[in-house]
Amino acid sequence: MLPYPAPMVELDTLVSLCKRRGFIFQSSEIYGGLGSAWDYGPLGVELKRNLKDLWWRDNVHRREDMVGLDAAITMHPKVWEASGHATHFADPFTGCQDCGRHYRADKQDEASQSSKWIQAIRKVIEGPAGQKDPDRALRNWARSDGKKLAPNLPWVKNPDDPAPIPNRPEWLNGRCPACGGSLSEPKPANLMLRTTLGPVEATGTVIYLRPETAQGIFVNFDNVLQATRKKLPFGIAQIGKSFRNEITPGNFTFRTREFEQMEIEYFCAPGIDEEWHQKWIDERHAWYLRYGLRNENLRLREHAKDELAFYAKRCVDIEYLFPMGWSELEGIANRTDYDLKQHAKVSGRPLTYFDEERKEHIVPYVIEPSGGVDRAALAFLINAHHEEEVRGEKRVVLKLHPELAPIKVAVLPLLKKRDDIVSCAKEICAAMRRRWAALYDDSAAIGRLYRRQDEVGTPYCVTVDVQAVGDPEKGEAADRKVTIRDRDSMEQIRVPIAELTDVFPELLAGGWNRVATRYPPHAPGS
């Protein structure tokens, strides 16, 4: 769809366009803004809906092995005990007071001991000079390598201080692994957003806003199984908001504390899980390509063993090359039977599937393709943004896939002073609006109207000119034909008004080239 590489848009440029044209606004802007929250404006909401609708259509409606679900954001507190979030999402953190780095308190000693500067110190102490006079050897190190490796160790800062230097590595626990600075007391960190259920705060139940939509699917596994009589393998899809107290939100809508997920939990028999995992990786990768993400800006990244979440057997991220670097769009994990087993254990309810062939109850394995809606929307916007030179002028154009574009067609009068042209254009727009997001605009010259639509990614413009309605003064009859202009090529064809609604489904499926061969090109000025 996009045959040539384009320089990547700066995030600031995109933020500005998004605000100017009504894609994305900062949350609560009139009050100075709320960090980490963004509102989708009139065009943004269309883009996001299109994205979710396509995902739902492709992953639920067009597959016989998938059903949908919409679980509540608030869930029983036990859910998070069973899932592991209550413990794994609430680790105490400690921070370096000199360089600001954060560490999980329970892993900090381990990190210190494997840090570069402690290993360097260990070498110094164990070396010949260290065996002879550790204090002197360490002072020498502090004046040389120590300055680079651990600049914030007190005795590296002041190597002339006569106080003895601790000369056993384990005495140095509690220093920052990166710079040697002093660490704060561990503070409890809860990455789940907490609130109270019930109007009276003092007596209300403390609950959490879900940090992922997945658990809503797991706790409904048996309900869905009973209601739909699905057989393995099958999946449950869900789109919805999740919440996390991210330590560092930022990069526009990429990381926010409130975000929307589109998740699938695909249940299959143990033994065929690896095969299904690979199928979903391929399927999801192809999906992003299908709607136009450039192949060279998309990659799969296999999680290393030590990077895997404790429940996962394998995990592959689909990453996009954002302006800030390669970042995750979607993670596809093999969660094994961990979640169903945990919920069965904590709830006391069996969450199993009766395998007719084996005549036994089994706990299915789960493949989880989990994508971020906001991240995908951002990636598609970045991917679509182009700046081109047309007749010495800059043209900004969002080359969004037609199915993602917020507005599918703009109907424009060539002359806004001619009532017959205007009313004809308005009639066409009304007819188009019955099926697609269509827009009428007559507030500027035609060139400007085209560029406005380019900037918001409208794939096609329909223009009503004099020939369409005829010119009584010159005795010319109406030909009842209008021009359709293609956003990306700026080419135009001349199509009978009566055939517009037949042609547009094909155009919106990306079929400009096919349609353009069936109609005569329109030569402006003729």
Add this chain to the structure above:
RNA sequence: GCGGGCGUAGUUCAGUGGCUAGAACGUCUCGUUGCCAACGAGAAGGUCGUGGGUUCAAAUCCCAUCGCCCGCUCCA
């Protein structure tokens, strides 16, 4: 959370103690033109992020606060 940078019109920015805070683009109106950001005339739009302080006088200096960006860090 730490370090650095920044916050002035819808957008991009100028203005560093002194008249009614400006420009470009965008938006709107009128006229003209009529197929790729045309031209002319006019208009709207800012308590200079917010709060406090210093001063005869603050967009400008100081403090606090909020937000954004970059880096570090964290990330189911």
